[in-house]
Amino acid sequence: MRRLSKIRVRIAADVDADLRRRVKVAAASADKSVSEWIEEAVRRELEQEEEQEYYPSEGGKPRGSKNPPRPKSGRTVAEAVIEDRR
DSSP, X not given: OOOOOSOXXXXXXXXXXXXXXXXXXXXXXXXXXXXXXXXXXXXXXXXXXXXXXXXXXXXXXXXXXXXOOOOTTSOOHHHHHHHHHO
8 A cells, every 4th residue: 555645735626516516415425524535536546547557448558560670781770779879
């Protein structure tokens, strides 16, 4: 589990009136302050985001070409770039 920061900072967000009402109702139903409820909701969302891969689900993780282009010298592109930088 992550170590919680001891320093608290304020975050402000503009939301429509209906969303504000729904958050207040959800917080009251959970017997929490609005701040506590929002903090828990944000933490849950961030934890879920960390568990997901950042690649499109259709194509999967990008892979290199099986036949990458080579410079005319026959070296790999990486070798050619390194040589050019010398």
